[in-house]
Amino acid sequence: MVVWTDFEKATIQDIFAKADYDVIGPQALARCLIVYPWTQRYFAKFGNLYNAAAILGNPMVAAHGKTVLRGLELAVKNMDNIKATYADLSVLHSEKLHVDPDNFRLLADCLTIVVAAQMGAGFTPEVQAAFQKFIAVAVSALGRQYH
């Protein structure tokens, strides 16, 4: 089981308490689609993803970015039990959505960059370490029910 120090727990709660989900979620997903363009294959129904401007302005991307971040909030609220919390989501991504689990890491990396850009100097090395640990656990839990 993952062990969290008090600092790590406090840091994660703090980041997500201050994060504007309506901004961070859309930005992270848009970045993922722009920086790693093959990920667009999962969003064929989202309409115009033709270039960065289209992606950044696409309302379905924005809505889905918020959905993803709300999913991440589940992990924030259940840090001691992320694997169990994500069991259903993992099954969904594997069996229904057929998402290659490598993509979770790409989205996680983009989210890290968005949070870093927002927090600036506040995203210290220790905060980065806590955030990346949390994200790594979430990514691992999402891949856990794949077979």
Place this chain on the structure above:
Amino acid sequence: MVQWSDSERKTIASVWDKINIDEIGPQTLARVLVVYPWTQRYFGAFGDLSCASAIMGNPKVSEHGKTVLKALEKAVKNVDNIKTTYAQLSQLHCEKLNVDPDNFKLLADCLSIVIATNFGPAFNPAVQSTWQQKLLSVVVAALTSRYF
């Protein structure tokens, strides 16, 4: 050979222009040692790395961070020829320093994060694409190219 568009070349030059090697280098290396602590094994001779503040204040870490970033400048100024430019550095890291090449990616990731914290929204998706996804990937590949 890697193809660079005019706009990618401009983006790389413009990001590099704004980078202060003496700040960004040390911050990046310190982050690697803090966030991925196993990398400290390569720096046994650096003295006190016992906690984040020790690492961030360590003058040898700072010096070496600048060294690494000065080496990155070679790639930035020779984007059409990164593999050849880094041939000797690659051999050095493999045969003499025995660095696991996975670590190059960790350093590249920390550099992107440092740039993001310093530039904020100016590190927009297009810049991130060119700089992180493309340039740093090419650099990491070039550094790995002489490993066998």
